[in-house]
Amino acid sequence: MTQSLLHQILDPANRADPYPIYAELRKTPVHHEEDGPFVVSTYYEIRSLLHDPRISSDAHNLVSTGHDPLAEPAQEEQSELPPSFLRLDPPEHDRLRRMTNRHFGPPHSPHRVDGMRGELQGIVTGLIDGIGDPGRIDLVDQFSYPFPVTVICRLLGVPREDEARFHGWADAIAASLDPDPDADPAERGKGAPDARMQLGMYLAGLIEERRKNPGDDMLSELASAKGPDGTLTTMELLSTAALLLIAGHETTVNLVTNGMLTLLRNPDVLQRLRADPRLAVPIVEELLRFEPPVQLVPQRTPLADIEVHGVTIPKGSSLWLVLASGNRDPRRFENPDRFDPDRRDIQHLGLGSGIHSCFGAPLARLEAQFALSELARRLENPRLLEDPPPYRQNAVLRGPRHLSIACDGIRP
Amino acid sequence: MNGDGPLHRLRREGRIVVVGASLAGLRAAETLRDEGFAGSLTLIGDEPYEPYDRPPLSKQVLLGMADADRTALPRRRALDATWRLGVAATGLDMAARRVRLADGDEVPYDRLLIATGVRARPWPREAEAALDGVICLRSRGDGAALARRLAEGPRRVLVIGAGFTGSEIASACRERGVAVTVAERGAAPLVGALGGVVGAVAAELQRAHGVDLRCGVMVTALEGDASGRVRAAQLSDGSTVEADVVVVSLGAQRNTDWLAGSGLGAGPRGIACDAGCRAFDIRGIVTDDIFAAGDVARCPHPLFGYQFLSLEHWGNAVSQARIAAHNMISESTDRLPHLAVPAFWSSQFGVSIKSVGVPTLGTEIVVPQGSLDGGGFVGVYGYQGRVVGAVSFDHARWLPFYEEQIEKAAPFPPPFPTLDRRPDAQRPRDADFPDPSVPTHGPTVTLSGYSPADRRMTFTPAH
Numbered sequence: 001m002t003q004s005l006l007h008q009i010l011d012p013a014n015r016a017d018p019y020p021i022y023a024e025l026r027k028t029p030v031h032h033e034e035d036g037p038f039v040v041s042t043y044y045e046i047r048s049l050l051h052d053p054r055i056s057s058d059a060h061n062l063v064s065t066g067h068d069p070l071a072e073p074a075q076e077e078q079s080e081l082p083p084s085f086l087r088l089d090p091p092e093h094d095r096l097r098r099m100t101n102r103h104f105g106p107p108h109s110p111h112r113v114d115g116m117r118g119e120l121q122g123i124v125t126g127l128i129d130g131i132g133d134p135g136r137i138d139l140v141d142q143f144s145y146p147f148p149v150t151v152i153c154r155l156l157g158v159p160r161e162d163e164a165r166f167h168g169w170a171d172a173i174a175a176s177l178d179p180d181p182d183a184d185p186a187e188r189g190k191g192a193p194d195a196r197m198q199l200g201m202y203l204a205g206l207i208e209e210r211r212k213n214p215g216d217d218m219l220s221e222l223a224s225a226k227g228p229d230g231t232l233t234t235m236e237l238l239s240t241a242a243l244l245l246i247a248g249h250e251t252t253v254n255l256v257t258n259g260m261l262t263l264l265r266n267p268d269v270l271q272r273l274r275a276d277p278r279l280a281v282p283i284v285e286e287l288l289r290f291e292p293p294v295q296l297v298p299q300r301t302p303l304a305d306i307e308v309h310g311v312t313i314p315k316g317s318s319l320w321l322v323l324a325s326g327n328r329d330p331r332r333f334e335n336p337d338r339f340d341p342d343r344r345d346i347q348h349l350g351l352g353s354g355i356h357s358c359f360g361a362p363l364a365r366l367e368a369q370f371a372l373s374e375l376a377r378r379l380e381n382p383r384l385l386e387d388p389p390p391y392r393q394n395a396v397l398r399g400p401r402h403l404s405i406a407c408d409g410i411r412p
Numbered sequence: 413m414n415g416d417g418p419l420h421r422l423r424r425e426g427r428i429v430v431v432g433a434s435l436a437g438l439r440a441a442e443t444l445r446d447e448g449f450a451g452s453l454t455l456i457g458d459e460p461y462e463p464y465d466r467p468p469l470s471k472q473v474l475l476g477m478a479d480a481d482r483t484a485l486p487r488r489r490a491l492d493a494t495w496r497l498g499v500a501a502t503g504l505d506m507a508a509r510r511v512r513l514a515d516g517d518e519v520p521y522d523r524l525l526i527a528t529g530v531r532a533r534p535w536p537r538e539a540e541a542a543l544d545g546v547i548c549l550r551s552r553g554d555g556a557a558l559a560r561r562l563a564e565g566p567r568r569v570l571v572i573g574a575g576f577t578g579s580e581i582a583s584a585c586r587e588r589g590v591a592v593t594v595a596e597r598g599a600a601p602l603v604g605a606l607g608g609v610v611g612a613v614a615a616e617l618q619r620a621h622g623v624d625l626r627c628g629v630m631v632t633a634l635e636g637d638a639s640g641r642v643r644a645a646q647l648s649d650g651s652t653v654e655a656d657v658v659v660v661s662l663g664a665q666r667n668t669d670w671l672a673g674s675g676l677g678a679g680p681r682g683i684a685c686d687a688g689c690r691a692f693d694i695r696g697i698v699t700d701d702i703f704a705a706g707d708v709a710r711c712p713h714p715l716f717g718y719q720f721l722s723l724e725h726w727g728n729a730v731s732q733a734r735i736a737a738h739n740m741i742s743e744s745t746d747r748l749p750h751l752a753v754p755a756f757w758s759s760q761f762g763v764s765i766k767s768v769g770v771p772t773l774g775t776e777i778v779v780p781q782g783s784l785d786g787g788g789f790v791g792v793y794g795y796q797g798r799v800v801g802a803v804s805f806d807h808a809r810w811l812p813f814y815e816e817q818i819e820k821a822a823p824f825p826p827p828f829p830t831l832d833r834r835p836d837a838q839r840p841r842d843a844d845f846p847d848p849s850v851p852t853h854g855p856t857v858t859l860s861g862y863s864p865a866d867r868r869m870t871f872t873p874a875h
Contacts, residue, residue, distance in 0.1 A: 048812070051810060051811075051812040053780065053810055053831050053832075055831075089832075303829050354810070357809070
């Protein structure tokens with residue numbers, strides 16, 4: 001018997017190329033197996049649900065998770081923290097996101113991301129300078145992974161001397177999000193609760209410190225600002241900081257790695273990027289369509305029975321929105337399986353849409369643009385040593401675990 | 413297909429004239445070239461400038477964040493067009509297929525697109541309107557002049573009319589720390605476009621930002637000093653407002669005067685056209701060589717009972733121009749209807765206002781999301797049991813959903829719970845639009861006309 005589509009999506013054997021499964025999925029825009037989640041895979045239906053005020057992100061509204069293999073308990077990442085705004089509905093979501101955005105983006109903080117350009121350039125330069133043997137580079141471990149973690153440290157204002165400890169905790173948490181299938185199940189993810197605890201305590205201490213001696217970093221502002229919505233409590237601030245950390249690097253690492261992988265598979269585009277770094281902007285946009293770091297949104301549920309493409313999705317059902325499939329929907333994009341940075345019609349779903357659309361999008365775009373244009377410029381004659389590369393297990397946050405490449409040298 | 417039929421000749425060597433060199437005219441011209449029109453293309457504009465963007469004139473330009481002369485519209489492609497700028501069209505000879513220009517020239521056409529838009533309704537008394545410091549805001553030059561006045565730090569600005577433009581000007585004044593009085597004939601700002609329920613929120617917003625808002629009053633006279641500078645305004649309630657800048661923001665008038673006597677179905681309400689943007693003549697017969705797009709056009713919309721809609725919306729100008737251009741060079745069976753759901757936006761007092769559909773058609777309103785008391789909201793308008801419009805204050809990310817509801821003629825009030833779970837979310841109230849026979853300042857949509865099947869169809873001739 002053939003595997004059900006749901007199992008095929010989750011099967012790590014399909015991680016390197018899930019797109020044929022998505023194409024199969026799109027034949028039934030709302031796919032439902034037995035007790036499983038309702039899986040929506042076509043562009044217009046996904047976009048419509050992302051703006052639907054009957055669709056909740058709060059796990060408390062799930063009537064039954066049935067057999068949803070990606071279901072998580074209502075509490076955020078099984079920790080003691082209150083849910084972050086990613087898992088809340090209005091009006092609480094709106095209040096927390098508004099208070100956080102006040103110190104991150106326009107209109108109140110229009111220079112926060114743009115002001116990090118120098119910092120980003122410096123981090124990228126440092127990481128590329130630090131690449132040792134150009135004959136064997138693991139782009140994930142040596143570049144894509146440490147880059148966004150460092151950026152989050154700088155954004156939050158983690159002191160430089162603490163960055164190494166911060167990386168350690170982030171590594172342990174990341175490993176728990178993506179267990180190694182070959183590891184002893186008893187040992188799997190064992191370090192994560194400790195890492196979460198220690199990271200939480202560290203951040204709590206840092207918040208206290210910043211309340212007393214505020215700097216111009218985001219954590220100081222979040223900790224001390226008194227806006228029209230008041231001040232975030234320490235618990236709210238901790239779950240927001242945890243959200244920024246997890247969502248901020250687990251996604252960017254894949255965007256950068258998928259990006260370099262795609263460029264190495266499309267050497268003509270890589271060549272063009274080397275000649276003109278401004279091409280990084282449309283390249284990153286097309287990457288968000290072609291290989292989005294978040295493949296699907298698994299945590300939504302309707303507050304009432306809703307009808308989508310002729311299928312009634314009952315109140316409280318588990319709902320998956322397969323963004324990566326919508327991005328390849330031929331009803332929306334011409335030649336959807338072609339990587340084409342010259343595409344002008346590119347309203348992809350890679351960063352979501354609606355009130356939960358990616359909070360860090362402006363930073364993520366800038367990070368990927370800097371990373372890819374600098375890698376293209378400085379790596380001499382880069383090539384893939386293994387294609388496809390080994391992938392992480394995670395079907396949601398999809399990306400290579402390692403990306404082995406070689407080049408002839410590193411340009412200054 | 414016959415490779416040398418009339419349409420092929422038109423596409424290869426025809427003459428297309430676009431009167432109106434603003435947003436709709438430019439986008440139409442680009443679409444013509446995109447779709448392979450290789451003949452001669454002439455754009456005629458009464459202003460001496462290449463097409464520029466107007467929304468910033470009441471926002472960034474007044475705040476000093478953008479220069480009025482740097483608002484040129486981005487070009488989507490090269491046009492290879494003849495530009496007749498700074499020369500108004502003054503007449504149309506439909507039989508001879510010629511457009512007359514103010515300089516006496518005549519421009520022949522095979523297909524004509526009229527996109528002459530609107531102008532600001534001037535202060536009715538000429539002597540008062542001529543006082544130094546009395547300004548209308550429509551053009552680039554107006555924007556620059558008003559920005560200069562605001563930068564000089566006037567003691568007080570009086571804005572007459574609290575439609576979208578007037579409210580945005582008041583917002584810019586407050587952001588610059590300039591004292592401002594707003595006089596509105598209706599019961600609240602934006603009441604003509606959004607009704608009294610939402611108007612009350614807009615009024616509260618203005619007052620919270622320090623605007624001296626006077627509703628239910630008219631300005632009866634403007635007074636100047638000995639040197640001809642405006643000094644004060646008399647209001648219908650007997651009060652006087654001293655101001656050294658007066659902005660007249662009384663809505664718009666359609667630029668159709670130049671078509672008087674031409675035989676085209678053009679009047680104060682605009683140019684009547686079919687859903688494919690072909691203009692009607694005064695006999696109610698559709699022409700096949702004259703098209704209209706943008707603010708000056710009024711065409712039947714199937715979603716709204718085939719009523720003729722005139723929309724002063726940026727997005728409408730773009731989508732209607734594309735449809736008109738496509739239809740100008742297409743076989744009748746390949747023509748497309750202009751079906752875009754109307755939408756507009758405004759930003760004022762730190763709030764982003766967006767709307768879809770036609771709120772003015774609504775009689776009732778519900779607030780399914782957010783709250784009228786602060787933090788933003790979505791208001792949904794209903795007419796005869798269906799959703800016809802929606803407006804958001806700082807809640808724009810939900811509007812695509814309501815746009816779909818409008819497209820589907822979904823039931824009103826919406827029969828489902830929403831995330832906010834507001835107890836009164838499904839209880840409609842009177843949207844409180846003013847009596848349409850009483851003019852208010854600055855509605856952006858006017859509904860007029862009847863279904864094509866309606867035998868009472870009337871026509872307002874040009875005068």
